[in-house]
Amino acid sequence: MMDFPDASRARRAGFWSTLRLGARMMMRDARAGELRLLVLALVVAVAAVTSVGFLADRVGRALERDAGQMLGADLVLDADEPVPDAFLQQARQRGLEVSRTWQFPSMVSAGDGAQLAALKAVEPGYPLRGALRVAEGPFAPDAPARGIPSEGAVWVDGQLLSLLSLKIGDLLNVGDTRLRIERVVSYEPDRGMQFVNVAPRVLLRASDLPATGLIAPGSRIGYALLVAGPPEAVSGYAGWLGQNLKRGQKLATLESGRPEVRRTLDRAQRFLSLVALLAVLISAVAVALAAGRYMARHRDGIAVMRCLGAVQSQVSRMLTLEFALVGLFSSALGCLLGFAVHQGLVAVLASLIDTTLPAPSVVPAAQGLLTGLLLLLGFALPSLAQLRHVPPARVLRRDADTLGARSAAGYGLGAAGFALLIWWFAGDARLGAVVAGGFLGAFLVFALVAWLCILGLSRLRRVANGLPSLRFALAGVVRRRVATITQVCALAIGLMALLLLAMTRTDLIQGWQRTLPPDAPNRFLINVQPEQRQAVSDALAREGLGRVSLAPMVRGRLIALNGKPVGPDDYEEPRAKRLVDREFNLSYGDELPSSNRIEQGRWLAPGADEVSLESGLAKTLGIKLGDKMLFDVAGQQVEAAVTSIRRVDWDTMRVNFFAILTPAALADMPQSWITSFYLPPGKEPVLPALVREFPNLTVFDVGAILRQLQSVLNEVGRAVQLLFLFTLAAGVLVLAAALTATRDERMREAAVLRALGATRRQLARSQRIELWAVGGLAGLLAAAGASAIAWVLSTLVFDFAITLSLWPWLAGIGAGMLGAWGGGALALRGVLRTPPLVTLRET
Known part of the structure; x- marks a missing residue:
């Protein structure tokens, strides 16, 4: 019993000893520059994320506030x-x-x-x-x-x-x-x-x-x-x-x-979430590369500590403490930097969008701090796990450690932390799944393609005997197989995110804006009587407004479904109650409207009593193919079988209906006709003349609503353009980290080759060739991945079509080659100038 107090004091002493050792190790690494890349990666990551968070939060709340103006209240x-x-x-x-x-x-x-x-x-x-x-x-x-x-x-x-x-x-x-x-x-x-x-x-x-x-x-x-x-x-x-x-x-x-405004706002928030998500992904790559370099440079030091008696638990506590201090310091610094940068951007943004943004909240700051810690957990923990298992025998034999299999738990936790970040910043399950799945799949494909390319290059070495620089470059790529694959994948992932964001800023934004074109209908004309159809159409054509298409409209109430009477009490959802409790605007026709697409079933058969339903209405009321709907139309009952479920593009602002029946079922019912058209500026006097000629007509001006929706589009486009700068900074850091990770190995190779007679000029040329090859391959892969993810995003998340162009491929290859060469010149400067004797002695 008397041993317990001594054991407790020993444990406390061991804890404080580990604490002091971890703090001293952090200070020593900081003075030596060992933490520089890791701290820089975290600061830039948190600053990018925090800037995006502050700006997205304030712009998002401003959009919500301004959209509330279209309801007249909150x-x-x-x-x-x-x-x-x-x-x-x-x-x-x-x-x-x-x-x-x-x-x-x-x-x-x-x-x-x-x-x-x-x-x-x-x-x-x-x-x-x-x-x-x-x-x-x-x-x-x-x-x-x-x-x-x-x-x-x-x-x-x-x-x-x-x-x-x-x-x-x-x-x-x-x-x-x-x-x-x-x-x-x-x-x-x-x-x-x-x-x-x-x-x-x-x-x-x-x-x-x-x-x-x-x-x-x-x-x-x-x-x-x-x-x-x-x-x-x-x-x-x-x-x-x-x-x-x-x-x-x-x-x-x-x-x-206001469902049409809600849909626009949802898209706006998904765009901003996409920008934040890409910033997290790029920053995570940079942190992973920086942590990997830290691990590689500290294996020997940890091996010496193990020889002097340090146990695994002590090494783990020391490294955990050091990384925790680094994470807290870097995250706090990144939050401050992100807030400062976002303030300048807010000033620019406010002048552009002509609206007052809400005051910043503390949520983005909390997200920034947690982001830094989660990035360390997700991408530094695997490296910490490997350092924990460095054997003492590494002091004598560098091949004594086999660390990959032992760090499975660390990579599992890292994947969990990464998944948490994806879920958090996506804010949308489908968006997160598409982007995270796309990037994970792209990483695996990139690694496979890079490995196949390296196999091919190993065969080309034999035909480059007369070209020393090319032979040295190919030999370096093949010899550093793992490092080359890692470098290609990291650079390709970073470039892919940048290309995807650039496509978001251009192709996706333009694709979204095409859903609300400048000549979208801004006037609706209703109460056109059947005998007035041709005269009204001719009158609009005479005024240069084009030949408009009129659609019939019949008022009817749903009274039974499959022979069973229905009413508001049969549904719990408020929207379903309202739909059943009011009259529908029914229409009929032989052809599927151009803004509609059949998702289930087939189009209406002429001569039969059939109905086609909008997908949202069918889901709300629980109606499926084959059901029979009974409508009360001006005291007469009309029954029709559901033969198709349609998806309606409401963004076109054209005349659309929830339910379209066959002419056989509805053509003889009391009806009026409706149309929509675009009235250009300067043509306003046309409308008074039209109403005087046809006094029963009613004209509705929806131009103000269109202007409000277009302003939302413009605000989001400007916000995405500004946020692009943060992701660009994170991409530059990925490039620097990917190249710096191979700096030590390159210095040793250059020293050996120079000792064997290679000139500095030959080595410099071979380095350029290698960087161009790695950058070109990474750019090609990045363009392919960005185009694929952009197409999936536009189809599954943003719900519009984009036109894939050639510019991402040219930009990807060019940016990859120039970026690898320019970044390599900075990250690898001094590699060829270091005297071979100095490098070999240190090795």
Whole structure:
């Protein structure tokens, strides 16, 4: 029993001794420059990741904030009855801003004319996000509105003025009162894309609503509560509402209220996540190479320590402590550097995107610190495991250690740490799987191709006897087989990431922008009667707007599925409840629309009663091929069998439908026609003339929505271009680390060859040839890998097609050769100038 205190004191003494030894070893290695490459790799890695993190975090939150402007608030509660006062009180208690709206259809009149209008009453403060845009007249230049209509006044759609032959300043009869027309509304942030069969807007102040006498028992009024504030408070309030919602009440967020904006934002965040992920991958390669060089240069020192009595556990604690201190110091320094660099970029970015970015959060800093430690865990631990197993016999025999098999556990932990980084920075399972799987597969393919090339080069040595420089270069490549394969793979992976990011910055961004081309339709024309189709089409063609394609539209409600009645109570998902509870916009046709693609089944057979469904709708309602859907269309029942599931490209902004039936099933039903077209600047006067000729038409301007989506595209494109600089810096570090890893071996080879009679000029030429060959092969492999991953990303993750070009191949080969040669000149300088006698004595 008396031995335990002594044993405890011995253990504590051993711990502090190991601690002091680890600290002294770190200081010694730092003074000797042994840690320089590793520290530099970690600092650049963490700085790149932290810069990307800070910028991506702030830009992402800015995009979310700006996109919230297209909802009019951070959260919207829609109800078919007045919003309870308790809901408003709860929001105000949480420090949130609130505003209410009332929407309903009603007839308005002036003189002898009358027109169905969509009335909307709003309270001061509306909208809470974004801004109304108003103009002094129809099709006149618009500007952000200040406030809402004044008392006794209304803001109206320009189309209403044409329909009733009114002008600004005239009086409009709204129910029991007369209101003065004050402005023309050109854009409402929360009007959304659900514009079909919506009458022209009349916007009035809520305080004027009682005087109209239009609110009465049985009135079909849509009530809305708009809420805005800090994200945490909004989220908490949304949770509270979710527990207190009653029938007829639903929450509309950016995801549910504006799906076209949500899709654009999702793509934007995936682009930024891709940039961060590539920065991590390149940085990981640099750390792995730096740790490998550290391990190679410390084997002899560890062997001496083992001869002097150091045990494996003591060596492990000492190395772990040293690397932990290096990791903490480098990560902290990298975070500070990343924050400083990102501040300068924020200034540039803010001037470009013309928006105020949110304040930086602490999350990217925490990510940076953890990134440095995870990079060490994933890519330095295998080297530490090998050093731990260095045998004392290495002092006498350098081939005495066989370390590869013993470090399997270290590589397993390293792979786990790497996978954690991939999952963390991807932020999207599919994106992470594609990029991580692509890079892992590329690494294996690169290693195999490099090994085959080395086998081929070993045969070429025999035909290079008359060319000493070429023979020396080929001999060096073949003799350093493992080092050459490692160098080719590391350089190819780094170049592949850079090429992939360059393609992201160009081809992928352009491919994404092609989904929303400059001439995308910005006007929708509805309520075209069947007998007006040809006349309307001819009128648009006469004005130089091209021959438009009109589509039939029929209103129908789903009432049964496979003979069983369906209703909102049959579904739990809110979106499914809403879909079943309202009428569908049905259409019919003989041909598959150009923006649609069949995923399952076949297209409609003429003469049969069949229906083709959009894939999202089919998934939400649980409908599959062969199911029979029964619709109520104006009191008549229409049954059709599902023969295909379609994928619809909503980004085209063209007319699309969830359900398309055969003409045999729907052509005889009451219907109107709809079309979309692009109205170029300067052609605005065409629309008033068209409405005067066909007073029943309704024109909707979605140009403001398109401009908002295009601004999101531009913001993300600029952010990706700026973030490219960080990944480029990490790629340069990979190149330097890959070349520096072979510096010691090259010095010994050069000394031996010079001792045998080779000149410095011959060795310099052979070194250039070797670097060109390694760089060219790495560039070729990188271009192939980047093109393959870019194609997979565009197809599976970003959901659009890209056109693969020749420039990545030329750029990859050229950058590989120039980079290897230029980087080699810096990393290997002094190798050929060191006197052979000095090198051989040190060896």
